[in-house]
Amino acid sequence: MIGTNDHTAIIGAGIGGLTLAAALGRRNWDFQVYEQAPQLGEVGAGIQLTPNAVLLLHRLGLRTVLEDSAVTIEALEMRRWSDGRVLRSTRLGAEAEELFGAPYYAVHRADLHSALLGLVDSERIRLNSRCIGVEERADSVTLSFADGHTTTAGLVVGADGIHSRVRAELLDDRPQFSGESIYRGLVPADGLSELAEERKVVIWLGPGQHLVCYPVSAGKQISFAATAPAGEWYEESWSAEGSVADLLAAYDGWDPTARDLLAAADRTSRWALHDRDIAERWTSTRLAVLGDAAHPMLPFFAQGATQAIEDAAALAVCLAEAGPGPNERPRALARYAEVRRHRTDEVHRISRGNSTMLHLPDGEEQRRRDTAMAASADPRSQEWLYGYDAEKAPQAVAVQGQNATKGPTK
Numbered sequence: 090m091i092g093t094n095d096h097t098a099i100i101g102a103g104i105g106g107l108t109l110a111a112a113l114g115r116r117n118w119d120f121q122v123y124e125q126a127p128q129l130g131e132v133g134a135g136i137q138l139t140p141n142a143v144l145l146l147h148r149l150g151l152r153t154v155l156e157d158s159a160v161t162i163e164a165l166e167m168r169r170w171s172d173g174r175v176l177r178s179t180r181l182g183a184e185a186e187e188l189f190g191a192p193y194y195a196v197h198r199a200d201l202h203s204a205l206l207g208l209v210d211s212e213r214i215r216l217n218s219r220c221i222g223v224e225e226r227a228d229s230v231t232l233s234f235a236d237g238h239t240t241t242a243g244l245v246v247g248a249d250g251i252h253s254r255v256r257a258e259l260l261d262d263r264p265q266f267s268g269e270s271i272y273r274g275l276v277p278a279d280g281l282s283e284l285a286e287e288r289k290v291v292i293w294l295g296p297g298q299h300l301v302c303y304p305v306s307a308g309k310q311i312s313f314a315a316t317a318p319a320g321e322w323y324e325e326s327w328s329a330e331g332s333v334a335d336l337l338a339a340y341d342g343w344d345p346t347a348r349d350l351l352a353a354a355d356r357t358s359r360w361a362l363h364d365r366d367i368a369e370r371w372t373s374t375r376l377a378v379l380g381d382a383a384h385p386m387l388p389f390f391a392q393g394a395t396q397a398i399e400d401a402a403a404l405a406v407c408l409a410e411a412g413p414g415p416n417e418r419p420r421a422l423a424r425y426a427e428v429r430r431h432r433t434d435e436v437h438r439i440s441r442g443n444s445t446m447l448h449l450p451d452g453e454e455q456r457r458r459d460t461a462m463a464a465s466a467d468p469r470s471q472e473w474l475y476g477y478d479a480e481k482a483p484q485a486v487a488v489q490g491q492n493a494t495k496g497p498t499k
Contacts, residue, residue: 094241096121097118098123098232099121101123102122103202103248105248105380106124106248107209108205108398109401109405113409116405120213124217127217129206135305137303139474141476141477142395142399145402155194157307158307159307162181162193162303163287163288164287165289166290170293170295171344176294177462177465179468180468188472229243245377247378247382247383259372260370262365265366266363269361269362270322271314272316273312276310277311290391291303297448298340300315313351315339319361329360331357331358364387364437371430372425373422375418375422377425379400380396383429384437389443390443396436399477403483408421427486432477
């Protein structure tokens, strides 16, 4: 039965929410997804899927879909802003898949979103449902929506982004403005053969800003993300139109390959970058948050969506292993938070730190950074990140807890 009064309500049908829905569906869990948009879709931009996310998506049954639509990234390359000199090249491709159990992909966000949507029964997704009220009681949660309807759930998971209504029930905090903005767009791969054929993530590092690009859509397009000081730009919407002329002006004097990439764009979106401070609380008795609702990050470590996918996988395991009993839910949610918080706190810290590290002005500190980068090109240095299995992590925490309660044997 769909959507009983004891069901799990997932607020938000983005990548994190749909991953959770797919994972719960495989475990025959009663859930309903509530999405504020009148129709489902994703913005026209690319996304990097590191092996720690791809492993989980393969288990959900998306191996073939990703092989057809995504691009296997062969290397991650850092370049100097002015002349394109390679500062570091990290081998990925088959080597990454052998090391970490899954490839490193780049994919169009819409392709990933569509693939996840295909895993979820359409009857379990209610559109045009913007959550405006969350009232937690001892035995249930009542949700109120902008269209006037209400529903009762046994458990509510906020996958509703940086301005999460569910998070507002757990914490009293506000998004933090970084002072930076990002331009994003897609350009045809034709005419940019170097960037398309080599199947790399290329990152140009410069004073105060950086530019990232990689092929998506089975190599037919190149996605770019270019940061710039926000100035008077405060718009947060991913669909806000940016100016290609302003983008080119921001990258005046950069490596000709980078300039050619940006000049090929006929349009771009632009939005101001925000995150939040690390959350002290992710859960209550019947509420939990994941993805940007739990740990909104600056997009400077290619882990935002991946960490949401990890959250969803870990939460599904914790709920399924605890079972549907009302007394088990608080323990399941506490276990989920214990599993996830330390890892996402570290990723959040690195993402914020990269806002400085990637944007150093030319000089001695920048030269030390470049030297250190050149010495850390081995992909095995990322084992802690790419080799992580979010579905196995809850078992590790459970074992540690059992060992702690047993105490010394002698």
